[in-house]
Amino acid sequence: MASHTDRKAPRIEAVKLEKRFGHIHAVRGIDLEVPAGQVLGFLGPNGAGKSTTMRMITGFLEPSSGRVKLEGIDIAEDPIAAKRTFGYLPEGAPAYPDMTVEEFLAFIAAARGFSGRDAKDRVERAIGRVNLQGVRRQAFETLSKGYKRRTGLAQALLHDPGILILDEPTDGLDPNQKFEVRELIKELGGDRAIVLSTHILEEVEAVCTRAVVINKGGIVFDGTPAEMEARAPRDVTKNRMDAAFRAMTTGDVADAAAARTKGGRR
Amino acid sequence: MSTTSAQPRSALALSALARITVVFRREFRSYFQTPLAAVFLVIFLFLAGLFAFNIGGFYERNQADLRPFFQFHPWLYVFLVPAVSMRLWAEERRTGTIELIMTLPFGAADLVIGKFLAAWAFTTVALSLTFPMWITVSWLGNPDHGTIFVAYLASALLAGAFLAVGAFLSALTKNQVIAFVLCAVACFVLLLAGFPAVLDFIRGWAPRGAVEGLASTSALTHYESMMRGVIDLRDVLYFVLVMAAFLVLNVFAIDWKKSD
Structure with a gap:
């Protein structure tokens, strides 16, 4: 590309x-x-x-x-x-409320065509990049506004577009x-x-x-x-x-x- | 914040089947991330049993078949299927995730099919958990296993047709309650067209062909015909066509309503 x-x-x-x-x-x-x-x-x-x-x-x-x-x-x-x-952060940084940060990013990785080790690495790197380590196993709906926004950024960056x-x-x-x-x-x-x-x-x-x-x-x-x-x-x-x-x-x-x-x- | 990597840019291409699988897996798992799955399964199994034993006279009939069990499925589905289908699109629109999934590398058809199949798989899991009924009747007598299998197939097809209707209606609104009510009414109408009382009423004045025509549009007619244990291609085709038609409408509906 x-x-x-x-x-x-x-x-x-x-x-x-x-x-x-x-x-x-x-x-x-x-x-x-x-x-x-x-x-x-x-x-x-x-x-x-x-x-x-x-x-x-x-x-x-x-x-x-x-x-x-x-x-x-x-x-x-x-x-x-x-x-x-492209990676896109829509207005309001929407994500599935019941999914954890990790699960959500794994879904994005799958949607972007990554699987297995590659997908795991991508999720790890995205989490590291926007400092989501502390909330990775938390459901999205329980996150503060700032963490929600950062999850949205992680999602947009995941495939390094x-x-x-x-x-x-x-x-x-x-x-x-x-x-x-x-x-x-x-x-x-x-x-x-x-x-x-x-x-x-x-x-x-x-x-x-x-x-x-x-x-x-x-x-x-x-x-x-x-x-x-x-x-x-x-x-x-x-x-x-x-x-x-x-x-x-x-x-x-x-x-x-x-x-x-x-x-x-x- | 780490530095940029040397890995190749951009996402990888997925086949249509792979894309549908990704959508399916997320959707199917989502049922079990909320109490919805547990509540639905308990109520479905409880009511299916209650209707069969108390109203259907499962024991009193002294016949080794599952007719009393299957004959109530259409009425059970009228209000349980909307409970599953109402959230399919309405929830995506309410939370704004529709903008996210529609800007991921999916086609609208991938999303519609993946979501529908996940919902259908879920109701099929619920249906298959009624297998103790089959075991019970086998233990008590000598049922026709072919008939029971076809009746299970009919029940699954009926749930699928209702789900396709419900998924389409869910795409038209942000409000899950409205999606529920619309779907329940639509499914009820689909059944009613084949209900004996309605057909008798029309038979009084309408020509025979019109009465039969109306009956053949009803899910109830085709369901009951299959429930007797005969696989008539026309019955199967009816359910497949209803599903296909509403899935196509669903694709148009999300394109039309996604940004509201």
């Missing part, structure tokens, strides 16, 4: 993604290309279409129009092959856990394509090499975190990322489109 494809070819390629739910136009023509080595912070207010976009990239939702390719495989044409290429799609990976973690997960993402980012959504803008500065802001279903900013910060009004000195975010997402779509043409997009 990853090793067979051209290193420069985008791992994730989304073209003109649109999603309508009845009369609600949730995503309006999103284009996204993510090459290996990029950690993309996907930002936007609640309801802007972040999760919907991630769900279309992972094949959970079918786009109303547009296409998605993962490591060159079109997800509409060969969904099963495309789904092998070239693409990681993480919907709010640090939500519900305490500051120490957030730090650990950020370090992990930075470490993983080296040769993977990572898309993570978050509401924490300092996180974007800390781990992301690229920031994409969406508002009302469309991209309003696409650039480096530094470029994003530069978009804050001049007079703002503190929390400049927050100010930039507010400037981009509180205007209406016309303003945002106008702002987009002014620069920042690459």
